[in-house]
Amino acid sequence: MKNLSLAVIGGLAALVAVGLAVSWQPRIAPIDPPDPDSFSVESIARGRQLAALGDCAVCHTREGGTPLTGGRAMVTPFGTLYTSNLTPDRETGLGVWSFEAFKRAMREGVSREGDYLYPAFPYTAFTRVDDEDLRDLYAYLMSRPAVEADTPDDRLPFPYDQRQIMAGWNFLFFDKGPFQPQPQRDAAWNRGAYLVEGLGHCSACHSPRNALGAERTGKHRFAGATVDGWQVPPLNGDSKPAVPWTQATLYDYLRNGYSRYHGASAGPMAPVAAGLTQQSDADLQAMARYLATFLPEQVGDFSPEKRAVELEQRTYGTLQPVSGSGGRIFNGACMACHHDGDSPKFNGVRPSLAVSNNLYAAAPDNLLRVILDGIGHPARPELGYMPAFRNSLNNEQIIALARYLREDFAGLPAWPDLEFKVAKLR
Ligand code: HEC
Ligand code: HEC
Ligand code: HEC
Known part of the structure; x- marks a missing residue:
């Protein structure tokens, strides 16, 4: 018995020694x-x-x-x-x-x-x-x-x-080593893969991690995660925005930190997008090309513009007369900058909330964070700033507003856990 435990201890010591040496x-x-x-x-x-x-x-x-x-x-x-x-x-x-x-x-x-x-x-x-x-x-x-x-x-x-x-x-x-191009893919795809998987480290935020903090792979690759209290959207087949992504709209988002069909980068993505705005067109096109291979493919003559206009007509066509407190808060606090139609763009872009990815997301976190904190560091200054409503709207008002945007703009059932989420994020 004694010999056995000595052997075990000896074995462990040897393992540690080998581990240290290696x-x-x-x-x-x-x-x-x-x-x-x-x-x-x-x-x-x-x-x-x-x-x-x-x-x-x-x-x-x-x-x-x-x-x-x-x-x-x-x-x-x-x-x-x-x-x-x-x-x-x-x-x-x-x-x-x-x-x-x-x-x-x-x-x-x-x-x-x-x-x-x-x-x-x-x-x-x-x-x-x-x-x-x-x-x-x-x-x-x-x-x-x-x-x-x-x-x-x-x-x-x-x-x-x-x-x-x-x-x-x-x-x-750790899968160590330089990028290996895939010979069956063209040069642009390989360039995009090199940038996204290398310096861009996009999956560091966009892939979920396991219990030991390593990025999950396979079907979990680019499946979305949580970073600093923000929801990181999936960039694979799980991506389900109101207007599906295309290579062209992805490029647009990477070029400008904003897409007319999806909205603006507002949280941890904003500084990343600011760095992307400094890259060449060819490189951003290559990244969009590579990323598009993970997203569900669009069939036929899918037009993001057509889809967005349909959504906007449906939304804005049914908003009047405004009912309930959520609608009144929207009219008072948000409409000046987020109205549809062709009023002057006095304050940068006017993201159309009828197509905003944030209203269609599985969780309300990013919408609530934008309302609470505004956008003080846009990816590009020209996009404009959004004021924070932390001090002018109370939790009840924010809940009513979020419910209204989700139901009347996105046409989806309100998120179930709004009370808990607003209290937590504030
Ligand atoms: C997501 C955050 C993050 C990004 C992006 C990042 N780093 Fe770091 N870096 C860290 C952290 C955290 C450490 C310290 C790690 C540790 O203590 O083990 C570190 C450590 C380092 C070190 C080691 C320094 C030392 O004194 O030991 C170098 C070199 C480095 N980073 C270079 C870079 C370069 C170059 C870039 C851009 C291409 C970069 N890092 C981008 C988070 C980051
Ligand atoms: C003073 C103008 C202004 C007001 C008022 C305003 N916003 Fe914004 N909002 C903006 C601008 C500009 C952006 C885009 C900023 C950027 O891209 O950096 C934005 C972005 C957003 C986004 C994120 C982008 C997206 O498409 O999802 C959401 C969500 C949003 N606003 C919701 C609201 C809500 C809800 C209100 C009312 C409580 C509101 N905004 C009031 C100017 C405003
Ligand atoms: C620091 C973490 C982080 C890194 C690194 C990062 N992202 Fe993001 N990304 C986010 C977050 C968080 C959001 C959504 C909220 C926001 O606007 O910040 C987002 C949103 C996006 C979106 C919009 C998706 C949607 O459906 O709304 C795209 C596209 C995107 N990122 C691409 C990239 C690419 C390409 C890279 C690498 C160059 C990258 N991201 C690196 C955190 C990150």
């Missing part, structure tokens, strides 16, 4: 910060565009802080961690990181010191990025002004604070 990553020697003039102007400009696509500054900037100096809290189910300073500061940033160290972090999720990084940093997508793009990104980051900014300490409970455990996580879930 998971050990060397430290990469520090360098002197490279001279910004050693990078070409083209490489830096390209890196800037790639950084916008990869949302580096969206995550690596604290509220009100200098872009790329890090410190933003990322709240995960496993605890809170903080993004790091990506400026070339010697002590607190990437100053002493060689290109090799940067490349290893992006491709393998290991820091220069040899520590495992957590997948809140989307290296699981960035691993697909090719060498040339990584070089341009590096050139861009290393030519920023160095800013001293410490990264706050993580707040992760045991065992999640043990970075070594990521070796096991990577073994189970």
